[in-house]
Amino acid sequence: MQDNTSTPNPEALPEHAAGADGAVPPAPTSDPTQEATVIPSLEDLLKAAELKAAEHHDAWLRAKAEGENIRRRAQEDIGKAGKFAVEKFSGELLAVKDSLEAALANENQNAENLKAGV
Secondary structure, three states: OOOOOOOOOOOOOHHHHOOOOOOOOOOOOOOHHHHHHHHHHHHHHHHHHHHHHHHHHHHHHHHHHHHHHHHHHHHHHHHHHHHHHHHHHHHHHHHHHHHHHHHHHOOOOOHHHHHHOO
16 A cells, blocks of 8 residues: 655645745756766767768769769770771772782783773
8 A cells, every 4th residue: 555644745736836925936957867868878879870871982982883884885885986997998998909809810901991091
C-alpha cells in the first residue's frame, strides 16, 4: 500500500509554481538534459556531414572517371577516323593504280592514245 502521509512535492503543486510574488522562477542554466540533447545533436550533425562528404567524394570520383572515359573515347574516335580516312583514300587510289596498270599493259601505246586518255 501507499503511504499517504508523505509530503507532496512543492514544485508539482500549482500554488508553489509561482513564487510568493507571483513571478515564475528562472530555469536553471546547467540543465543536464539540455546538455545531453546538444551532444547527440552535434553527433548527428557530424554524421550527416560525413555522409554528405562521402556522397560528394563519390560524385567527384564518378565525374573524374567519366572525364577519363570521354577522353579515352575521343582518342579512339580520332584513331578510327584516321584509319578510315586512310582506308578510303587507299581504296580510291586502287582504282587509279588499276587504270595505270591497264594502260601500261596495252601493247598499242602511242601519243594519240595518251592524248585520248588512259
